[in-house]
Every structure is written in C-alpha cells, then in structure tokens.
Amino acid sequence: EPEVTQTPSHQVTQMGQEVILRCVPISNHLYFYWYRQILGQKVEFLVSFYNNEISEKSEIFDDQFSVERPDGSNFTLKIRSTKLEDSAMYFCASRHPGLADSTDTQYFGPGTRLTVL
Amino acid sequence: KQKVTQIPAALSVPEGENLVLNCSFTDSAIYNLQWFRQDPGKGLTSLLLIQSSQREQTSGRLNASLDKSSGRSTLYIAASQPGDSATYLCAVMGNNNDMRFGAGTRLTVKP
Numbered sequence: 001e002p003e004v005t006q007t008p009s010h011q012v013t014q015m016g017q018e019v020i021l022r023c024v025p026i027s028n029h030l031y032f033y034w035y036r037q038i039l040g041q042k043v044e045f046l047v048s049f050y051n052n053e054i055s056e057k058s059e060i061f062d063d064q065f066s067v068e069r070p071d072g073s074n075f076t077l078k079i080r081s082t083k084l085e086d087s088a089m090y091f092c093a094s095r096h097p098g099l100a101d102s103t104d105t106q107y108f109g110p111g112t113r114l115t116v117l
Numbered sequence: 118k119q120k121v122t123q124i125p126a127a128l129s130v131p132e133g134e135n136l137v138l139n140c141s142f143t144d145s146a147i148y149n150l151q152w153f154r155q156d157p158g159k160g161l162t163s164l165l166l167i168q169s170s171q172r173e174q175t176s177g178r179l180n181a182s183l184d185k186s187s188g189r190s191t192l193y194i195a196a197s198q199p200g201d202s203a204t205y206l207c208a209v210m211g212n213n214n215d216m217r218f219g220a221g222t223r224l225t226v227k228p
Contacts, residue, residue: 031214033216035216035218041220042206042218042219042220042221043161043206043208043218045215045216045217045218048214048215048216050214055213055214056211056213056214056215058215091160091161093161104149104166104168105151105163105166106151106163106208106210106216107163108153108160108161108162108163109160110159110160111159111160
C-alpha cells in the first residue's frame with residue numbers, strides 16, 4: 001500500500017540553525033500538509049499546499065517557516081532559524097483530490113522528531 | 118478560528134464494553150471530519166472520514182456519526198479489545214484546506 005515517508009526520523013540541531021524536513025507524499029496526491037505536535041500536546045496545523053502554492057497557513061507558520069515542492073516527489077519544510085520551542089514532532093500528510101468519497105482521507109507520514117538544543 | 122474539543126480526555130474500560138467518544142466543533146462550515154488513532158510515540162492512522170454531506174460512516178467495529186448543525190461527532194467502538202488502547206483524535210477539515218485537531222481521548226481497554 002502506498003505511504004507517506006519522512007526523513008530524517010530524528011533531527012537534532014542547535015538553536016539558530018536552519019533545518020529542512022523532507023517528505024515524500026503518496027504519488028497521485030495533490031494536496032500536501034505539515035503539522036506539528038509538541039510533546040504531550042495536540043496536533044497543530046501549520047500549512048497546506050496545492051498547485052505549487054500555499055493554500056492556507058496557521059498563525060504558527062510565520063516568516064521563519066517555508067515550504068517547497070522542489071521536484072515531482074518531495075515536499076519540504078524549512079525552519080530558517082530554529083528556536084527551543086520548535087522542538088516537536090513534525091508530520092507531513094497528503095490527500096487525493098477525491099470529491100465526496102473516502103479517498104479524501106489525509107494520510108500521515110511517521111513524523112520527524114526535531115530536537116533543538 | 119475552528120475550535121475542536123474532545124470529551125472525555127481519558128477513558129478506561131474493561132474488555133468487551135461498547136464505548137462512545139465525543140467530539141465537538143465550533144464552526145459548522147466544514148469540509149469533512151476525520152477520526153484518527155495515535156499510538157504512543159507514533160504517527161496518525163486514519164480510522165474513518167465523514168464528508169460534510171454525510172451522517173455516518175462504519176468500518177468494522179467502528180461507527181462515526183456527524184451532526185454538522187450542532188457541531189458534534191461521535192465515535193462508537195463496539196466490543197472493545199485491549200488492542201484498541203490508544204489515543205483517538207478528532208480532526209475537522211475546513212473549506213480553506215486547513216485541518217484542526219482536538220486534544221484527543223486516551224483510551225485504555227483492560228483485559
């Protein structure tokens with residue numbers, strides 16, 4: 001069964017450094033998402049992406065964050081200058097552009113655990 | 118901004134019981150609602166998706182209902198098993214392609 005993959009599984013970085021988290025969505029999906037989950041807290045929406053542009057972003061997704069689909073398969077989240085509070089699990093998800101049927105499900109990757117020291 | 122609330126925060130039941138998890142949301146203008154399962158330290162597994170025009174969906178021992186006008190959804194689990202122990206998340210997709218999650222219900226099913 002196709003699945004969303006994410007690399008790396010764990011990233012440790014120093015405060016102020018840039019990090020890029022990578023995701024390979026399911027191949028025929030057209031909607032892509034990033035979420036984060038701080039340890040012990042709820043999953044939070046960061047950004048959605050469709051047709052090579054951001055379609056919606058949350059208040060968390062400030063100028064420090066950016067997303068890109070550099071080729072036909074990867075979807076990346078960049079954090080320009082990491083802060084301690086960016087430590088979290090980051091999930092990528094993708095969705096088939098189905099209309100009003102169960103293929104509209106969002107499929108999540110296993111996550112990247114980001115630790116900022 | 119959409120706010121999603123799940124009650125109860127935690128639930129412990131003996132094996133074999135039927136149970137109901139509740140989810141409420143503040144903005145009824147939704148695109149769909151999805152229930153997920155999350156095991157400790159793991160990702161999210163989709164259980165059921167209900168489109169905004171639908172009232173319920175079923176998969177095996179799981180049944181999810183949606184009452185959009187009152188901003189409520191329930192997840193019914195029949196004949197619970199220890200393997201059902203996990204955190205169950207309710208998530209609402211808005212018409213702007215954003216998805217907002219509840220804090221989850223942590224379920225423990227005791228053998």
